[in-house]
Amino acid sequence: MSQNQLDNQSSIDKADLEKLSKEAEQEAAPSSLRIVWNEFKADKVALTAAVIIVVFILFVMIASLFINQSQAMSTNIMDSYDKPFSQFILGTDQGGRSVAKELIMGSKNSIGIAIGLTVISSTFGIVFGLVSGYFGGIVDNIMMRFYDFMMMLPILLFIIVVVTIIPSYNAITLTLILSVFYWLGTARLIRARTMSESKKDYVSASKTSGTSTFKIIFREIMPNISSLIIVDTMLSFAENIGVETTLSFLGFGLPNGTPSLGTMISNANDPNNITQYWWTWLIAAIEIIILTISISYVGQVIRRASDASQRLSDD
Amino acid sequence: MSLIEVKDLEVHYPIRSGFWNRVTDEVLAVDGLSLNIEAGETYGLVGESGSGKSTTGKSIVGLEKPTRGQILYKGKDITKPRNRRELDYNQDVQMIFQDSLSSLNPRKRIEDIIAEPIRNFEHLDKNQEKLRVLQLLDIVGLDADALYKYPHQFSGGQRQRIGVARAVATNPKLIVADEPVSALDLSVQAQVLNFMKRIQRDFGISYLFISHDLGVVRHMCDNIAIMHRGRLVEIGTRDDIYNHPMHIYTKRLLSAIPETSVEGRAEARAHREAVEREFQENQSRYYDKDGKVLPLVDVTDTHKVALPADEIDKEDK
Ligand SMILES: Nc1ncnc2c1ncn2[C@@H]1O[C@H](COP(=O)(O)OP(=O)(O)OP(=O)(O)O)[C@@H](O)[C@H]1O
Numbered sequence: 001m002s003q004n005q006l007d008n009q010s011s012i013d014k015a016d017l018e019k020l021s022k023e024a025e026q027e028a029a030p031s032s033l034r035i036v037w038n039e040f041k042a043d044k045v046a047l048t049a050a051v052i053i054v055v056f057i058l059f060v061m062i063a064s065l066f067i068n069q070s071q072a073m074s075t076n077i078m079d080s081y082d083k084p085f086s087q088f089i090l091g092t093d094q095g096g097r098s099v100a101k102e103l104i105m106g107s108k109n110s111i112g113i114a115i116g117l118t119v120i121s122s123t124f125g126i127v128f129g130l131v132s133g134y135f136g137g138i139v140d141n142i143m144m145r146f147y148d149f150m151m152m153l154p155i156l157l158f159i160i161v162v163v164t165i166i167p168s169y170n171a172i173t174l175t176l177i178l179s180v181f182y183w184l185g186t187a188r189l190i191r192a193r194t195m196s197e198s199k200k201d202y203v204s205a206s207k208t209s210g211t212s213t214f215k216i217i218f219r220e221i222m223p224n225i226s227s228l229i230i231v232d233t234m235l236s237f238a239e240n241i242g243v244e245t246t247l248s249f250l251g252f253g254l255p256n257g258t259p260s261l262g263t264m265i266s267n268a269n270d271p272n273n274i275t276q277y278w279w280t281w282l283i284a285a286i287e288i289i290i291l292t293i294s295i296s297y298v299g300q301v302i303r304r305a306s307d308a309s310q311r312l313s314d315d
Numbered sequence: 316m317s318l319i320e321v322k323d324l325e326v327h328y329p330i331r332s333g334f335w336n337r338v339t340d341e342v343l344a345v346d347g348l349s350l351n352i353e354a355g356e357t358y359g360l361v362g363e364s365g366s367g368k369s370t371t372g373k374s375i376v377g378l379e380k381p382t383r384g385q386i387l388y389k390g391k392d393i394t395k396p397r398n399r400r401e402l403d404y405n406q407d408v409q410m411i412f413q414d415s416l417s418s419l420n421p422r423k424r425i426e427d428i429i430a431e432p433i434r435n436f437e438h439l440d441k442n443q444e445k446l447r448v449l450q451l452l453d454i455v456g457l458d459a460d461a462l463y464k465y466p467h468q469f470s471g472g473q474r475q476r477i478g479v480a481r482a483v484a485t486n487p488k489l490i491v492a493d494e495p496v497s498a499l500d501l502s503v504q505a506q507v508l509n510f511m512k513r514i515q516r517d518f519g520i521s522y523l524f525i526s527h528d529l530g531v532v533r534h535m536c537d538n539i540a541i542m543h544r545g546r547l548v549e550i551g552t553r554d555d556i557y558n559h560p561m562h563i564y565t566k567r568l569l570s571a572i573p574e575t576s577v578e579g580r581a582e583a584r585a586h587r588e589a590v591e592r593e594f595q596e597n598q599s600r601y602y603d604k605d606g607k608v609l610p611l612v613d614v615t616d617t618h619k620v621a622l623p624a625d626e627i628d629k630e631d632k
């Protein structure tokens with residue numbers, strides 16, 4: 001509409017602009033960060049869980065800077081199976097290595113892999129699901145055949161074979177190998193929601209408003225499924241801590257001598273350790289349980305915050 | 316030359332079924348429809364639910380890909396995406412959607428919703444753009460407070476106005492208004508219709524006004540097309556349709572307009588029943604053996620009706 005025509009029809013002109021936008025700001029709806037914060041305040045358990053996760057990850061990342069990995073992992077028969085709170089705060093394992101140091105280094109490796117794996121596989125899964133769900137038709141058909149093919153592969157066996165064939169690998173290559181397989185669940189979930197979202201009229205309105213397809217997918221539709229994305233990512237993260245630990249537990253995870261939560265838990269393979277030397281594996285197991293539960297609590301809060309009808313807080 | 320010419324438009328949707336999810340049948344949502352919309356007029360498209368009105372409207376704004384037929388704008392067939400891009404077609408032709416809630420992105424603030432077409436079709440600086448949005452809000456009767464709110468914070472009538480503000484934002488030549496007031500109560504209906512008329516007068520916009528209710532259309536439209544089963548049964552001026560209806564389906568729609576006065580009610584009911592009986596008895600003559608609407612024939616210069624051959628003979632005598 002040309003500016004002149006509008007100026008004639010409306011009593012508002014340039015002079016009012018500043019005053020009116022000030023007024024509007026006072027009436028503005030609360031930002032989404034504010035809503036999330038209110039929701040955490042209303043749910044003390046989840047707040048505690050969030051604090052645990054943040055403090056723990058920070059602690060592990062910082063503390064690991066001060067630990068020399070090869071020194072911490074060198075065996076020292078003299079200190080074998082020291083009890084907790086004696087010479088070493090959390091005791092030692094069979095090789096006389098400090099459980100506390102191993103736990104810190106192991107957590108760093110395991111969590112690092114879980115974060116990397118989550119970032120890569122969720123990003124890919126989200127983009128895959130958005131694109132196939134939005135376009136539908138032939139595009140969707142081809143993408144879903146690829147998906148079905150990936151689904152048919154026995155993932156765990158496949159990873160074990162790949163890991164056995166590759167001569168030398170480290171945390172980064174392991175993360176990349178795992179990422180190839182762990183986007184499938186996310187993709188399916190996001191695709192289904194995108195399909196129903198794409199049928200809504202606001203997408204049509206964006207098309208007639210001249211918005212590009214790229215923007216419609218990532219700026220219009222994606223924010224509307226953000227709660228699903230956040231919850232799915234949180235759950236994938238909790239699950240991905242499990243992926244690495246399972247593999248290491250089975251002996252196909254990180255190479256020997258690299259500490260991880262999985263290798264620590266595999267100490268429980270030894271019947272002596274299970275009963276007599278519980279500190280060599282139990283602490284790592286409890287750590288995983290606490291982390292996983294905390295993550296799912298935080299995920300729930302964020303989902304509630306993004307869905308107005310489920311909120312616990314007042315505004 | 317007309318602003319928009321729709322020629323033999325057909326939109327078919329595939330029905331998939333069975334184990335292989337193959338196309339087994341088609342819904343003929345629009346099945347051979349032609350109409351011309353002139354600059355500055357309000358053209359009514361009326362029919363019962365499922366007759367293909369929304370599908371026609373969506374094809375005209377370029378949201379639905381027709382199976383056959385042409386839609387001409389400035390001499391170009393805009394059913395082809397390339398022509399739409401070349402003409403910046405949607406700057407000129409906009410839509411007001413049937414469901415106001417679902418047509419506003421729940422994650423966007425009103426400012427961003429109304430500014431969306433402005434950002435894409437015109438290049439204004441931040442302040443000019445905000446001024447434009449504030450003026451549009453003012454025109455549709457909303458306060459500046461609305462700027463930073465989200466769609467769920469408004470009532471149905473207010474949301475419909477936001478939809479109107481977005482549709483007029485780029486000064487279009489034609490707005491397809493898909494049942495813009497059906498979801499609103501009577502007093503709010505009148506308000507929304509009145510400012511739609513005012514905007515039309517002030518900016519010279521044409522409307523394709525879609526409705527299932529001939530009562531609403533009477534106050535809005537100059538020319539009216541009656542649609543049934545994906546085809547037109549009758550086209551004419553307001554006078555043709557309301558005072559000289561000829562197709563049994565049009566008569567039936569007219570008799571369904573609610574009677575507001577108490578005395579008239581019993582009479583209206585008897586009339587409605589008589590019309591319904593006529594419709595049931597004559598249905599086989601007015602539709603072909605597949606239940607399809609017959610081709611339109613000229614009755615006068617402005618009035619076209621899908622009449623059976625024997626009725627045409629009667630007309631000639
Ligand atoms: N995407 C689609 N896929 C399959 N069939 C469809 C689709 N959209 C519409 N139809 C069918 O096409 C026909 C016409 O639909 P349309 O939405 O145009 O009707 P309408 O006249 O707008 O009805 P209403 O007054 O209820 O809005 C209906 O029978 C409907 O079931």
Ligand SMILES: [Mg+2]
Pocket residue numbers: 368369370413493
């Ligand atoms: Mg409709």
